[in-house]
Amino acid sequence: MKTLGISLAHHQTESDIFTRRLRAILFLVIALFVLLFANLAHLQISCYRLYRTRSRENRIRLIPIAPSRGLIYDRNGILLAGNRPAYSLVIYPQKTKLLHAEVQRLQHLLGLSDEEARHFFAQVKNQPGFKSATLADDLTMQQVARFSVRQFEYAGASIQSRLERYYPYGGLLTHVLGYVAKINDTDREHLKATGQLTNYAANRDIGKLGIEKYYEKLLHGHVGYQEVEVNNVGRVVRTISRKPSTPGHDIYLNIDLRLQIKAQEELGGRRGAVIVMDPKTGAILAMASSPSYNPNSFVDGISEKKYSALIHNKNNPLINRATQGVYAPASTVKPLMTIMGLDSALITPATRYFGRGYFQIPGSRRKFYDWEPWGHGWMTVYKAIEQSADTFFYHLAYLAGIKRIHQYMHLFGFGQYTGVDIDEERTGNLPSSQWKQARYHQPWYLGDTISVGIGQGYWSATPMQLAHAFSILIDHGKRVVPQILKGTVTAQGFRSDPSHFLAPFKLKDRKDWQVPLKGMYMVIQGKTGTGHRAFAHLAYQAGGKSGTAQLVSRKTDHKAHKVTQERHKDNALFVAFAPFKKPKFLVVSIIENAGDGHSPAANIARAMLDTAMSEPLNTSKVDSTNGGS
Structure with a gap:
């Protein structure tokens, strides 16, 4: 019985242990199932939207x-x-x-x-x-x-x-x-x-x-x-x-392809630029810069070899000379300087000045020579513009001073952006005494003013700035922003882009606007005009002004040194407009290192006006049904 009792006691103990273990395991299993169902509930209910989106993203793109x-x-x-x-x-x-x-x-x-x-x-x-x-x-x-x-x-x-x-x-x-x-x-x-x-x-x-x-x-x-x-x-x-x-x-x-083709043909690969503009509206009808390059090469990615060739090309084809090329405006500014002189009462249309072969600042021994070694004799402002007499405008600059010159030329848009609708534009430089002090830490000298009087010295401008300035002169002070865009085709049809005007440039006497314009008429129509030869046998009336921008310092009398290096030769500029009474076309042309202010640039201006005047521009509205294609 004792042995049996011991056996029964051990059996009872083992049974209790088994029961406790079973309960523990059962509790653990139940706990795990509760945890599992809780997590399933969390995934299926709480995170349903999140995981549905992720699943959809794996399947839907x-x-x-x-x-x-x-x-x-x-x-x-x-x-x-x-x-x-x-x-x-x-x-x-x-x-x-x-x-x-x-x-x-x-x-x-x-x-x-x-x-x-x-x-x-x-x-x-x-x-x-x-x-x-x-x-x-x-x-x-x-x-x-x-x-x-x-x-x-x-x-x-x-x-x-x-x-x-x-x-x-x-x-x-x-x-x-x-x-x-x-x-x-x-x-x-x-x-x-x-x-x-x-x-x-x-x-x-x-x-x-x-x-x-x-x-x-x-x-x-x-x-x-x-x-x-x-x-x-x-x-x-x-x-x-x-x-x-x-x-x-x-x-x-606003570009007219016919005029654009003509401009590039006239440039003929020479370094230079041509702009044709409607002076009333600011519409850019042609804007050519030479030399150029093929933009199709960039669409798929230009090769390193080709791009390197463009970068290192000494003629700089990547530069847009019409808006980024900065040149001394030279004698083209003389009609604009005339406006300053008239409005400031420094001269009148009847003012007479005797031009020798040079101008000398009173009390100074330095001489500023005219391009004509023997001088122009007695002249009014009309003859001074017609023959581009330097001495007349040396004297006018001496009377005005740099502060007054800067004030008036700023109103003509020099030294600032024209606002033309491309980003590639430079401001050039309209000098002042403050600018020179800041740039060179030197005072402004009276001799600096004399050079500025004929568009030389520290003065530089782009062809687009010249076009803008002369549009102001031609339109008697109305200032319009040059514009390449004509309009946009929208769902509602063709929408024309309006001209953008700035505050007008007002003179004390509006009649003064006609004085330099008459002088520009004589440049082309007068027998001694600097543009007479290039514009001979003209079928319409026009006005113009030549310019020769000197690039290296040299004597300007009859013993002048001959420039032999091509890159040191003068730049040739010409500004022209037609018809004279109601101008529709304004042309600015420049040829680098041409050495002659009234030959290549003037010939280009003549060719451009002939082309523009030969056939009226298409001013009809674009057919909005097909976009003009």
Whole structure:
């Protein structure tokens, strides 16, 4: 019984232990199930929206749709910048096992350069592997066909099509239109800072210069999206929804292609610029800068070799000489100086001055020579403008002083931006005593003023500034901003861009405006006028003014040293307008290092006016139903 009792006691103990363990395990199991169901409830109820969105994102993708860029036309509806289909070869590195070997095979198949391969591997290095990288842009149809036949051999490669900017007239309008090129890091940072980056989700190009850059917002349009369902390897199964992109606006320029072609022909590759402007409205009818370059080279990304050649070209084709070229305005400013003299009562239309071959500041031994060694004799302001007498304007500058000259020439727009609608513009320099002190830490001397009196010395201006200044003179003080854009095609039709006027330049006597204009008439119509030879047998009445900008210091008497270095020869300028009584066309021309102020630049101005006057400009409204295309 004792043994049995011991056995029963052990059995009872073991039973109690088993029961306690069973209960503990059961409690643990129940606790785990409670925790499991609590977590399921949390995932299925509390986080339902979050995980549904994540699941949907894994299955649904938004693919951005690039908007087509707005077209650019001249004032008559001739296409200046359009879009054409283009094809690129892209590779997804993660889908390719032997990337370098595949690239080499594609180079051999399509005749691609080593430089293209280097650019490709640079892209691959700087971006995630699941993104595509471009191996070749602007493939020919032969290259597309050759790849399409063998595409099955290249698992990670494919052809992508897009619309690409195209400039049918090449370098003819580069400095007007500018160009588009690939978006770089600087562009991307700017777009991000201005909140526009998402609108470029599907774009690779952006306006870089000229009209393309200035009116980027108008031309670009708005990105669209398509919602697609993809499978586990990312391939599109079906399209769920689509929001089409909004194309950019088509725009019309004031540029007349006929005049633009003529301007480039007349420049003939020489370094210089030509501007044709409507002085009443500020419309820029032609703006040519020479030499130029082909903007199509930049659309797909210009090669390092070609870009280096442009950068190191001694003729600086990348500079827009019409708005960025700064030159001494020379004698072209004499009609403007006349306005200052008349309005300040320093001279009158009847003032007579005897011009010797030089001007001498009273009490000084220094002589400022006239271009005519024997002088011009007795003259009024009309003859002084007609013959471009330096001594008359030396004397006028001496009477006026630099402060007065600066005050009046500032009203003509010198030393400041004209406001023309491109970003590539310089202000030139309208000198003053304060400017010289700040720039050179030197006082202003009276001799400095004498040189400024004939547009030399420290004075520099752009051709666009000259056009702006003479539009003010021609229109008797009305100040209009030069304008390249004519209007925009919107959903409501063609919307004309109005002229933009500044505060007028008022004279004490409005009749004074006619005095320098009559002098400019004599420059062309007078027998001794500096423009008479270039404008001989003119079929219409016109006015003009020549200018010769000296680049190196030398004697100006009859023993003058002959300049032999071509880059040291004088710049030739000419300003002309027609018809004389109701001007419609204002021309500014400049030829660098021409050495003659009344020959090449005047001949160009004559040719431009002849062309403009031969056929009226098309001023009819654009057909809003088809955008003039």
